[in-house]
Amino acid sequence: MLLLPGGLLFAQSPARVTSLRTEYLENPLGIDALNPRFTWRIADPRRGARQTAYQVFFGTDSAKLLDAKAGGAGMVPSASQLVTYKAGPLRPFTRYYWTVVAWDRDRKPSAKAKIASFETGMLGSENWQGTWISDILPLDSRRASTDLDTKRAPYFRKKFTAGKRIRSARAYIAAAGLYELYLNGAKSGNHRLDPMYTRFDRRNLYVTYDVTPMLRQGDNVIGVLLGNGWYNHQSTAVWFFDRAPWRNRPAFCLDLRITYEDGTTEVIKSGNDWKTSLGPITFNSIYTAEHYDGRLEQPGWNTVSFDDSKWKAPGIRSAPSRNVVAQAMHPIRDVEIIPARSMRKFNDTTYVFDLGRNIAGVSQFTVKGEAGTTLRLKHSERLYPNGRADLSNIDYHYRPTDKLDPFQVDIFILGGTGTETFKPKFNYKGFQYVEITSDRPITLSQSDVTGYFMHSDVPPAGVVSSANATIDKIWSATNNSYLSNLFGYPTDCPQREKNGWTGDAHIAIETGLYSFDAITVYEKWMADHRDEQQPNGVLPSIIPTGGWGYSWGNGPDWTSTIALVPWNLYLFYGDIKALRDCYPNIRRYVDHIDQESPSGLTSWGLGDWVPVKSKSPVELTSSIYYFTDASILAKAAKLLGHAADAEKYAALAAKIRNAINARYLDTATGIYGSGIQTELAAPLCWGVVPEAMKSKVAAQLAKRVAADNYHFDTGILGAKALLNALSENGYADVAYRVAAQETYPSWGWWIVNGATTLYENWDINAKQDISMNHIMFGEIGAWLYKAPGGIRPDPASPGFKNVLLEPHFVAGLDRFEAKHDGPYGSIISAWKRNGDKIYYGVTIPANSSATLKLAVGSGAALYEGGKLVTSNTKGIKQLAGNGNTRSYQVEAGNYGFEIK
Numbered sequence: 001m002l003l004l005p006g007g008l009l010f011a012q013s014p015a016r017v018t019s020l021r022t023e024y025l026e027n028p029l030g031i032d033a034l035n036p037r038f039t040w041r042i043a044d045p046r047r048g049a050r051q052t053a054y055q056v057f058f059g060t061d062s063a064k065l066l067d068a069k070a071g072g073a074g075m076v077p078s079a080s081q082l083v084t085y086k087a088g089p090l091r092p093f094t095r096y097y098w099t100v101v102a103w104d105r106d107r108k109p110s111a112k113a114k115i116a117s118f119e120t121g122m123l124g125s126e127n128w129q130g131t132w133i134s135d136i137l138p139l140d141s142r143r144a145s146t147d148l149d150t151k152r153a154p155y156f157r158k159k160f161t162a163g164k165r166i167r168s169a170r171a172y173i174a175a176a177g178l179y180e181l182y183l184n185g186a187k188s189g190n191h192r193l194d195p196m197y198t199r200f201d202r203r204n205l206y207v208t209y210d211v212t213p214m215l216r217q218g219d220n221v222i223g224v225l226l227g228n229g230w231y232n233h234q235s236t237a238v239w240f241f242d243r244a245p246w247r248n249r250p251a252f253c254l255d256l257r258i259t260y261e262d263g264t265t266e267v268i269k270s271g272n273d274w275k276t277s278l279g280p281i282t283f284n285s286i287y288t289a290e291h292y293d294g295r296l297e298q299p300g301w302n303t304v305s306f307d308d309s310k311w312k313a314p315g316i317r318s319a320p321s322r323n324v325v326a327q328a329m330h331p332i333r334d335v336e337i338i339p340a341r342s343m344r345k346f347n348d349t350t351y352v353f354d355l356g357r358n359i360a361g362v363s364q365f366t367v368k369g370e371a372g373t374t375l376r377l378k379h380s381e382r383l384y385p386n387g388r389a390d391l392s393n394i395d396y397h398y399r400p401t402d403k404l405d406p407f408q409v410d411i412f413i414l415g416g417t418g419t420e421t422f423k424p425k426f427n428y429k430g431f432q433y434v435e436i437t438s439d440r441p442i443t444l445s446q447s448d449v450t451g452y453f454m455h456s457d458v459p460p461a462g463v464v465s466s467a468n469a470t471i472d473k474i475w476s477a478t479n480n481s482y483l484s485n486l487f488g489y490p491t492d493c494p495q496r497e498k499n500g501w502t503g504d505a506h507i508a509i510e511t512g513l514y515s516f517d518a519i520t521v522y523e524k525w526m527a528d529h530r531d532e533q534q535p536n537g538v539l540p541s542i543i544p545t546g547g548w549g550y551s552w553g554n555g556p557d558w559t560s561t562i563a564l565v566p567w568n569l570y571l572f573y574g575d576i577k578a579l580r581d582c583y584p585n586i587r588r589y590v591d592h593i594d595q596e597s598p599s600g601l602t603s604w605g606l607g608d609w610v611p612v613k614s615k616s617p618v619e620l621t622s623s624i625y626y627f628t629d630a631s632i633l634a635k636a637a638k639l640l641g642h643a644a645d646a647e648k649y650a651a652l653a654a655k656i657r658n659a660i661n662a663r664y665l666d667t668a669t670g671i672y673g674s675g676i677q678t679e680l681a682a683p684l685c686w687g688v689v690p691e692a693m694k695s696k697v698a699a700q701l702a703k704r705v706a707a708d709n710y711h712f713d714t715g716i717l718g719a720k721a722l723l724n725a726l727s728e729n730g731y732a733d734v735a736y737r738v739a740a741q742e743t744y745p746s747w748g749w750w751i752v753n754g755a756t757t758l759y760e761n762w763d764i765n766a767k768q769d770i771s772m773n774h775i776m777f778g779e780i781g782a783w784l785y786k787a788p789g790g791i792r793p794d795p796a797s798p799g800f801k802n803v804l805l806e807p808h809f810v811a812g813l814d815r816f817e818a819k820h821d822g823p824y825g826s827i828i829s830a831w832k833r834n835g836d837k838i839y840y841g842v843t844i845p846a847n848s849s850a851t852l853k854l855a856v857g858s859g860a861a862l863y864e865g866g867k868l869v870t871s872n873t874k875g876i877k878q879l880a881g882n883g884n885t886r887s888y889q890v891e892a893g894n895y896g897f898e899i900k
């Protein structure tokens with residue numbers, strides 16, 4: 001109760017509305033969504049807390065929002081915390097404010113949430129004023145390829161005078177390639193490797209910066225440095241990005257919009273009135289490395305006083321595509337700074353630094369020496385027995401045409417100006433070690449090398465902690481590999497390929513979403529999918545691609561990303577947008593397989609990649625993914641109101657399922673195929689097994705795993721399925737035994753051998769497929785939340801509106817805690833064994849609920865807050881049980897259960 005000044009009692013809810021996000025970003029600048037999505041959370045620890053109504057206040061005047069009264073026509077009786085803006089059209093370059101009042105279960109309104117804002121960007125290409133420019137144009141050169149072969153990175157600058165006092169200023173910059181933007185000598189923003197990689201001839205991204213504090217009344221200078229990125233791939237490897245159809249010399253387009261205090265605006269724009277020159281970056285490849293010659297520096301190149309009379313005019317280029325849209329996502333950043341843990345000096349020209357852990361990113365190097373001294377910084381994941389950097393596990397798809405572009409080797413030539421620092425701007429690598437060799441003696445110390453762990457800076461959304469230190473290390477290695485493989489699109493590995501391998505990504509999607517709020521990256525990547533899909537529905541195995549991958553590796557076991565990613569976004573966020581946006585694409589994809597494989601079975605695919613010893617038939621695994629896609633399509637059709645499609649694709653899914661079972665399932669024994677792990681696990685995990693056969697098949701799987709001495713005998717598809725198939729069918733203890741192994745082949749085997757990331761191969765001594773930073777065996781991350789943690793989204797009430805909570809108190813583990821921050825807040829599931837008692841703590845966030853399933857052994861009972869759970873226990877309703885499993889519907893709140 002709030003006592004108003006007049007002495008009136010005003011009933012206000014203690015609930016607080018928090019975490020306001022627009023398009024899943026905090027107060028974003030420069031968004032192009034015509035119907036932005038608003039989300040919020042409710043902080044209200046009371047048991048049964050929920051939202052009965054909400055009201056969104058929206059406008060361009062934040063003061064008016066504060067004054068507006070809650071209630072009346074704007075109040076929406078709904079529990080939703082995800083609202084899509086549908087009022088009148090938004091204007092470009094405009095800041096909008098919004099806030100929310102929520103009514104609690106007693107129908108009392110909360111106070112207004114802290115006001116959130118977002119700012120629109122271009123909202124359409126017609127609002128750009130700048131011109132695409134580049135330093136070298138195809139027409140400049142005698143040989144057509146000269147512009148592409150030019151190695152040095154170009155600088156651009158534009159001096160201008162801001163004639164009046166500045167109220168605000170925004171820079172909008174789109175680039176084909178990569179850029180760094182400077183104003184009056186300072187770098188704008190803390191992003192790295194902007195803009196994110198897209199199929200450049202179909203879609204280009206632009207970024208918006210608030211540059212108000214960087215400008216001044218009077219003279220100013222804008223500086224732009226361009227890098228190649230994936231746009232001008234000069235390195236040569238087996239995927240032929242050097243021949244990508246979009247390839248060209250990097251270019252950019254920029255509008256700097258200044259609003260003066262008198263309300264007038266002025267746009268400084270890119271054009272041929274700028275100046276350009278080549279800079280000290282003598283080579284840059286996103287794939288291999290960066291080279292820098294300190295002697296070519298032009299100090300002050302991006303400041304007002306610099307003399308640019310020797311610089312030339314840039315040339316005008318056509319836009320790389322007609323689709324230039326806002327980059328509305330968590331950017332890549334230098335997220336962690338990792339000092340070298342040790343340094344070994346071999347002689348006065350050779351040193352090896354060890355970061356102590358494997359990362360994706362770059363090293364920064366500080367040194368003092370004579371001008372012209374050439375240093376080579378070789379980055380590797382492992383060392384030869386003699387202590388020198390070993391790249392042989394990651395350089396074998398590289399096809400260099402000369403010795404000038406060594407793999408993961410930065411080359412730094414000293415300018416001789418004193419202490420010099422080098423850190424690549426347009427490259428990243430996968431590495432733990434940095435071997436530095438110099439052509440002249442140098443003195444280095446351990447603090448001269450620092451690692452920067454770079455990745456898409458997605459907010460953490462989960463924590464796992466247990467009584468088993470190896471399990472905890474596996475979880476953190478999984479996160480390290482997940483993040484090392486998130487650079488605006490999910491990749492397979494940060495060193496050998498950096499490719500958007502579809503299969504790796506759908507295997508890791510749940511692991512990613514349990515631990516990170518990564519929706520913005522995936523929504524962008526689904527747009528990449530739509531850009532890459534052939535008219536007949538076919539997708540390439542790597543996305544984006546320069547053309548490679550439409551005829552290798554792109555069966556449904558990999559490219560089912562088109563269905564699996566949007567479906568998981570729907571499950572984890574309760575947001576149907578990606579599913580709606582991809583609906584026609586999923587349908588075209590499924591229709592294509594249907595046409596090619598009228599029997600319902602398809603052998604299109606790679607199958608259970610990098611297996612231990614047994615490999616299940618490709619037809620089985622690929623058909624299972626095809627079945628999954630058809631099922632998702634049917635469910636999506638239903639949700640989106642396409643009734644005829646819903647029926648058609650449910651029938652197709654049933655047909656595929658029947659075809660798989662007819663061909664592979666021996667109903668007498670419950671064995672699929674020859675009964676190896678993947679053959680049994682995949683049908684169970686993906687819902688192919690007929691209900692009545694499930695326990696039989698699961699028993700066969702448990703038997704098979706025991707016969708394999710509780711170790712994996714699968715490749716990546718089986719590793720995704722195995723633990724889930726076991727724990728969802730009564731064999732959680734068996735699953736945990738496999739998960740917690742520390743001998744080959746297992747995750748723990750990697751860990752006890754020093755891994756800080758996940759590997760590509762169970763066999764750490766394998767001769768090939770041995771990247772040390774792959775996420776494709778990463779399902780363990782998700783499984784820990786799902787099985788010992790027991791936290792799963794409910795497809796009937798997605799976005800954890802209702803949580804399916806079924807912790808498995810697995811044998812051999814005495815404590816387990818999982819926390820996932822879903823759309824409604826933190827879900828906590830934490831248990832501890834004490835003799836034959838289990839203490840189980842649960843938090844269900846406000847405005848959500850849980851269906852709790854607990855194994856309560858015969859003779860034991862369930863207590864909450866020290867009291868026996870009965871039909872009178874507040875917030876808990878008993879549902880029909882089944883054997884030793886009791887089911888409850890639990891309201892929001894904190895619970896301390898005990899089973900004893």
Ligand code: BGC
Nearest residue numbers: 492497501503504553606776
């Ligand atoms: C990649 C994988 C990928 C596989 C497909 C490998 O080279 O690194 O992660 O999924 O190829 O064949």
